[in-house]
Amino acid sequence: MPKILIIEDEEAVRENILDLLEAEDFETIAAANGRIGIHLAISEVPDLILCDMMMPEIDGYGVLTTLRQEASTATIPFIFLTAKSAKSDFRQGMDMGADDYITKPFTRSELLSAIMNRLEKYATLKRYLSPQTVIKSLSPKMQLLEISLHRAIKQYNFQEFEIYYQPIVDIASGKIVGAESLLRWQSPELGMIYPTEFIPLAESTGLIIPIGKWVLKRVCKQIKSWRNAGINSLMVAVNLSVIEFNQPDFIHNVVNFISVNNLEPDDLELELTESMIMQDVNSAIATMSKLQSLGVKIAIDDFGTGYSSLIYLKNLPINTLKIDRYFIHNVANDSQKSAIAKALIQMAHNLNLDVVAEGVETEAELGFLRQHKCNSMQGFLFSRPLPAAEFEKFFFH
């Protein structure tokens, strides 16, 4: 988190600001006068300085002038705190090169928005001045993750990756009708890493393209080997990332993996999220329609959490709606969630869509879903995601 230096001689004000910033997880350093403030700014090189204008001995102007002359502190964003809105006061501060000022007393949100504004501007500026600083600003943990991810793909050729499968169950019959593939990365250095951690990194580095292709290929092979083992009529869902979905050869790859494994296109369901589709609605619809016309199923994942719109839903070429687990958690006892879940199920049925409830953990939740005729469910209540071999055993037990 950014480090903020507060230079303020009034103890009550100083403590108040410290509390506020610490609650927001900023790292803070405090100085009770200008002399200590200058000293700390030079030794600690904070990301931003909040400085009172009126202080005995060295005042805010004195602090600013001194810091602007030092190479290491010259560009640190500097915000003045002024006691009264004496125009001449802050005019003088701004003329001397302060970045902003706030008049006391200020509200929490005034303070935070001034800080965030400055930090953002400074980050943008830094990016223009030297592209290297951005990469360096990744935390050591993220840097390690990125290096390991590269190695896991390029050098170890996906050996550290495994695809887990979570059963999807038809609520009325209790039968397993599908499975969602969920990627896992077992790194020897870092341990088990979940997709919520490495997918965003894979997206920002472009590694998601080989990863996505590998997942799709492996899943299709897995479906084929399950067919050979006598598991029929099991649809397997694959999560997509928007970058992968927008690749020019995406449809070609899907068709190819289906045909080399002799699969039926509707053995495969592709999961997209609302926000993926909304990024470029027209192009998304075109790709989805093409896939659907080939017989591949399309699902909307995490439904209800995005900003989309029921209006679009009517026009989207989709087969399945997956209700986000947020709405399912405690749905039987939460009247607002149950109203929403009920409406979503009904609306989906009116649009001829299959509805899957995600994250079902309790009998009460399942009871609610059964009562409201939700088609299928997926969740820890029935099974956690399992490695392929365990899924197969589970299927036959």
Ligand code: C2E
């Ligand atoms: P998702 O597609 O919404 O997947 C469902 C997530 O909910 C999975 O987390 C699953 O383990 C978890 N889950 C299932 N049942 C329950 C339950 O009863 N309670 C709770 N609390 N959680 C449950 P996971 O495996 O960590 O995956 C997280 C997300 O990562 C997925 O969300 C999906 O968006 C993404 N992801 C997973 N595999 C891939 C992949 O191969 N490619 C891409 N692009 N994204 C993937």
Ligand code: MG
């Ligand atoms: Mg999913």
Ligand code: MG
């Ligand atoms: Mg989901």
